Amino acid sequence: MSITFSPEALALQAKAREIAEKYVRPKAAESDRERAYNHEAMKACGQAGLLASWIPKEYGGSGVGVLSLCMIVEELAKADSGFGVAFAVNALGSFPLLVGGTEEQKKRFLPRVAKGEALISFCLSEKFAGSDAGGMKVRAIEDGDGYRIYGEKKWNTGGPVSDLYTVFAVTDPESKSRRISAFMVEKGTEGLEIHKVEPSMGIRGVPVSETHFKGAWVPKENLLGGKPGHGFKHAMATLDLARPGVAGQAVGAAQGALDYATAYACRRQQFGQPISGFQMVQQLLADMATQTEAARWLVYRAASLADARDPAVTKISAMCKCFATDTAMKVATDAVQIFGGYGFMEDYPIAKFFRDAKILQIYEGTNQIQRMVIARNLIKEALGLTHLEEYIPTETQVDYLPETNPA
Numbered sequence: 576m577s578i579t580f581s582p583e584a585l586a587l588q589a590k591a592r593e594i595a596e597k598y599v600r601p602k603a604a605e606s607d608r609e610r611a612y613n614h615e616a617m618k619a620c621g622q623a624g625l626l627a628s629w630i631p632k633e634y635g636g637s638g639v640g641v642l643s644l645c646m647i648v649e650e651l652a653k654a655d656s657g658f659g660v661a662f663a664v665n666a667l668g669s670f671p672l673l674v675g676g677t678e679e680q681k682k683r684f685l686p687r688v689a690k691g692e693a694l695i696s697f698c699l700s701e702k703f704a705g706s707d708a709g710g711m712k713v714r715a716i717e718d719g720d721g722y723r724i725y726g727e728k729k730w731n732t733g734g735p736v737s738d739l740y741t742v743f744a745v746t747d748p749e750s751k752s753r754r755i756s757a758f759m760v761e762k763g764t765e766g767l768e769i770h771k772v773e774p775s776m777g778i779r780g781v782p783v784s785e786t787h788f789k790g791a792w793v794p795k796e797n798l799l800g801g802k803p804g805h806g807f808k809h810a811m812a813t814l815d816l817a818r819p820g821v822a823g824q825a826v827g828a829a830q831g832a833l834d835y836a837t838a839y840a841c842r843r844q845q846f847g848q849p850i851s852g853f854q855m856v857q858q859l860l861a862d863m864a865t866q867t868e869a870a871r872w873l874v875y876r877a878a879s880l881a882d883a884r885d886p887a888v889t890k891i892s893a894m895c896k897c898f899a900t901d902t903a904m905k906v907a908t909d910a911v912q913i914f915g916g917y918g919f920m921e922d923y924p925i926a927k928f929f930r931d932a933k934i935l936q937i938y939e940g941t942n943q944i945q946r947m948v949i950a951r952n953l954i955k956e957a958l959g960l961t962h963l964e965e966y967i968p969t970e971t972q973v974d975y976l977p978e979t980n981p982a
């Protein structure tokens with residue numbers, strides 16, 4: 576398969592790089608220290624059309640796609656990983672509309688996101704339902720021409736600055752496969768309340784909140800797809816499309832840390848020479864660069880499959896999320912090592928890269944969950960490997976029954 580970088584995608588990438596250097600990097604330390612959202616940079620992203628990139632033309636976007644989203648997030652995260660997610664969460668929040676919304680819903684909500692008029696976030700996780708999102712308890716109960724939502728959502732990235740919330744809630748507690756539905760909830764809805772803003776270790780420039788629903792009423796027109804019971808399916812399809820975006824954030828975070836480490840290694844002198852002259856430092860830099868480049872191309876491949884809506888995207892999306900985010904953590908750790916004692920200090924930029932990297936391995940599905948998704952898909956695909964059976968001694972084999980396999 577081919578990965579095509581359209582002229583539009585390259586132009587948006589160049590814009591993102593410009594915005595990153597003009598509005599994001601100069602504010603990264605302050606935004607982290609003060610836990611301040613960079614509204615100026617987000618406004619610039621909206622004006623430059625970056626928030627329109629993954630939204631199809633018929634809904635007010637530019638239709639450039641998920642690959643373009645990843646290239647943009649990479650540029651922004653290179654300057655500040657926290658700003659990368661502040662941006663990317665708008666894709667996460669709007670993908671459920673794209674995969675499951677009615678035409679009317681897409682036309683009503685998506686143009687506002689594309690123009691940068693409305694920031695949007697994603698409310699799936701709860702205190703007792705993280706990896707096991709299907710175990711959620713937040714309820715949506717029919718009331719007249721709409722639903723009332725009750726309960727608490729945990730870890731709503733961008734919640735305090737959002738205008739729109741994509742909220743997953745249980746509409747049929749008795750059903751096994753159709754328990755959950757998704758709703759669009761607008762800021763200002765009575766009963767929608769932002770509670771605790773989390774005291775996070777990293778990505779401090781983007782507020783992550785508990786978002787509570789105290790009988791918040793939404794009209795039936797805001798039930799995604801117009802029919803209840805499809806929310807879990809929409810959430811999973813959303814994650815397939817969104818995970819390359821987190822992975823793009825990770826590639827940017829890794830590249831940003833590598834760039835600082837390389838620049839520092841060429842200037843820091845010990846034993847009368849720049850530390851970049853020492854082979855062990857060179858080995859660190861070489862491995863950091865190689866892993867970052869490998870992660871980048873896995874992200875581009877996953878994003879291209881996402882744009883093609885290829886069924887293989889689930890496995891590759893999980894692979895790129897897992898590999899790129901593990902890479903970002905490793906590269907950030909090695910970058911601190913290259914900075915030595917200064918890497919541990921908050922007045923140098925690299926400690927923030929280290930703190931920001933950890934969350935990448937946790938949100939949008941922990942990397943343990945990604946590995947489960949990858950392995951499950953491999954096991955399903957094992958049906959295509961029967962031609963290998965004759966090469967494996969028979970006493971070690973049992974009949975392969977995929978439906979009874981514990982994975």
Ligand SMILES: Cc1cc2nc3c(=O)[nH]c(=O)nc-3n(C[C@H](O)[C@H](O)[C@H](O)COP(=O)(O)OP(=O)(O)OC[C@H]3O[C@@H](n4cnc5c(N)ncnc54)[C@H](O)[C@@H]3O)c2cc1C
Pocket residue numbers: 664696697698699700702704705706707729730731732733775783934937938939940941942943944947
């Ligand atoms: C800063 C931040 C921002 C977030 N933003 C959002 C957001 O915008 N919207 C949203 O909906 N959610 C968001 N989340 C939630 C995030 O997606 C969850 O934290 C994540 O999915 C893990 O859930 P958990 O924290 O409950 O951990 P748990 O599910 O309790 O997992 C704890 C540990 O057990 C492991 N584990 C769990 N199940 C298995 C298994 N079956 N096999 C192997 N290991 C397993 C996990 O990998 C992990 O190591 C955010 C979280 C954070 C911290």
